[in-house]
Amino acid sequence: MKARDAVSAGAKLNGAKVHDGKVHDGKVSDGTVRGSASGDAAPGGVPAGGVPLGGGPPGGVPAGDAAAVAGPADPVEEYTAALADALHGPARAKARMVQEIRGGLEDTVAAYVHAGVPGPRAAREAVREFGSPDELVPSCQRELTIAQARHTARVVVLAVPLLIACWWMAGRAGSGQDWLVPRAAHGLAVQLAAVAGAAALVAATTPAVTGVLARRLPVPQRLPLAVAWAGTTVSVAMAVTTLALAVASMLAANWPLTLLAGSLAAVSHAVVASSARACRRCARLTVTGAALPAVNG
Amino acid sequence: MKADAVRGHLDGLLLAVLEQGPLHGYAIIAAVQQRSGGALDLRTGTIYPALNRLERLGLLRSSWESVGERRRRCYELTDAGRAGLAGERAAWREFTAAIGSVLDPAPTTRPAT
Numbered sequence: 001m002k003a004r005d006a007v008s009a010g011a012k013l014n015g016a017k018v019h020d021g022k023v024h025d026g027k028v029s030d031g032t033v034r035g036s037a038s039g040d041a042a043p044g045g046v047p048a049g050g051v052p053l054g055g056g057p058p059g060g061v062p063a064g065d066a067a068a069v070a071g072p073a074d075p076v077e078e079y080t081a082a083l084a085d086a087l088h089g090p091a092r093a094k095a096r097m098v099q100e101i102r103g104g105l106e107d108t109v110a111a112y113v114h115a116g117v118p119g120p121r122a123a124r125e126a127v128r129e130f131g132s133p134d135e136l137v138p139s140c141q142r143e144l145t146i147a148q149a150r151h152t153a154r155v156v157v158l159a160v161p162l163l164i165a166c167w168w169m170a171g172r173a174g175s176g177q178d179w180l181v182p183r184a185a186h187g188l189a190v191q192l193a194a195v196a197g198a199a200a201l202v203a204a205t206t207p208a209v210t211g212v213l214a215r216r217l218p219v220p221q222r223l224p225l226a227v228a229w230a231g232t233t234v235s236v237a238m239a240v241t242t243l244a245l246a247v248a249s250m251l252a253a254n255w256p257l258t259l260l261a262g263s264l265a266a267v268s269h270a271v272v273a274s275s276a277r278a279c280r281r282c283a284r285l286t287v288t289g290a291a292l293p294a295v296n297g
Numbered sequence: 298m299k300a301d302a303v304r305g306h307l308d309g310l311l312l313a314v315l316e317q318g319p320l321h322g323y324a325i326i327a328a329v330q331q332r333s334g335g336a337l338d339l340r341t342g343t344i345y346p347a348l349n350r351l352e353r354l355g356l357l358r359s360s361w362e363s364v365g366e367r368r369r370r371c372y373e374l375t376d377a378g379r380a381g382l383a384g385e386r387a388a389w390r391e392f393t394a395a396i397g398s399v400l401d402p403a404p405t406t407r408p409a410t
Contacts, residue, residue: 100322100370101345107323108341131340139346146353215354215381 075123076105082133088282089144090151097140105130145282146210149224152231152279153206159234159272160200162264163241164193169261170245185248192237199230199237224283231276238269303337307347309385310337312356312378319373321362322348348372356381 080102087094105126112122130136167189206227210219220226245262249255303310314320314328325348326341348370351357356378362371374382 096370097345097349099368101342103367103369104322104326104341104345106367107321111323129340130342135340136342136346139343143346143349143353211353212355215356215377 075120075127076102076109079105079127079130079133083136083140086133086137087140087144088278088285089141089148090278093147093151094144097144101130101136101140141282142286145224145286146219148275148279148282149227150206150210152275153203153227155272155275156203156227156231156234157200159238159268160193160196162268163196163234163237166241166245166261166265167193169264170248170258185244188240188244192240196234196237199233202226202230222283224279224286228276228279228283231272231279235269235273235276238265238272241265242269303339304343306389307339307344308351308356309382309389311344311347311351312374312382312385315357315372315374315378316382319371321369321371323369325372351378 080098083101084094084098087097108126108129109119109122112125113119117125167185170185171189206223209217209223242262242265245258245265249258249262310329311325314325314332320328322345326339326344329337329339348357348359352359352372354377355375357372358375359370359372361368
């Protein structure tokens with residue numbers, strides 16, 4: 001018996017007030033759709049007897065009780081912990097996904113409990129209804145991998161102007177000096193800017209390719225890996241810049257400005273390298289861990 | 298109906314139940330079940346990454362709503378989502394008409410001899 005069937009049956013028996021789970025003017029409705037004894041529901045809403053939305057309405061089960069009812073060896077806790085262990089991606093996106101799934105599980109448990117199923121069994125049934133973590137991980141990881149690729153792409157796009165700014169600052173610091181090191185540094189800066197610019201172009205297309213364009217065209221399977229390597233390229237350019245500016249700061253007339261530029265390059269190298277590493281890891285997980293479904297997006 | 302059969306139509310189903318107004322994840326699942334009379338057997342958990350994907354594509358937008366101590370992510374259609382739903386409906390009608398004309402051919406009139 002599914003939770004929704006169970007609750008619906010319960011509503012039919014006792015004619016309890018039930019919720020529609022809808023949001024009106026940005027607020028989740030607090031009350032209660034008239035859950036008639038015949039099991040009517042609002043159009044597009046939850047069937048009569050839909051899961052309580054919390055707040056402990058008359059006849060309802062506070063949704064937050066689900067975890068408490070399930071006891072110490074809570075299957076919901078175990079489930080969400082397994083999911084959190086298996087998934088990798090930007091911290092905020094991952095936390096949101098896990099929290100949302102956990103909330104859905106708790107709603108399902110609450111619906112079972114509301115229908116009279118004992119707490120521990122309700123939790124087990126809810127987990128079974130959700131599908132195993134193994135079933136969920138590929139599609140969740142795919143989304144997190146794309147989220148990571150978009151994040152890394154943003155970092156790369158922001159880092160490239162910073163790279164150019166660092167070299168510009170170094171150029172200002174060394175202006176007026178016409179000896180070998182500044183000229184060599186200038187040549188190096190041009191080369192690095194060209195490489196980083198190419199990487200930034202790849203990164204700049206990522207939001208559109210994974211967003212609006214993905215409504216019609218599938219996201220290329222290798223895109224996250226390409227973004228990861230673009231990030232690695234820019235991080236290497238930043239590392240070379242840091243090294244070059246550290247040497248230049250020892251020779252430049254305005255060494256504090258050169259040192260400041262070098263420090264900025266070092267910090268941005270750390271940020272880009274870390275994001276690129278995370279993106280590579282996610283890309284590997286998506287390619288090896290789960291066959292991507294051949295659907296758009 | 299098995300989950301595999303539903304998978305290809307999940308986007309359309311999710312967009313359709315959100316046409317009436319914003320819903321959170323569990324309410325979306327319940328609405329799909331209710332509208333299908335319980336015939337569609339979804340793996341409940343699979344709708345969450347699907348909702349994330351539709352949001353990424355700009356077809357949905359979402360926000361956290363607090364009810365008591367609980368927070369739920371509520372989704373609603375964007376203008377692009379409404380257009381996407383219209384496209385899904387048109388494609389579905391075309392598809393069922395084509396399959397229907399093969400499975401249930403109209404009786405052919407035999408030419409008079």
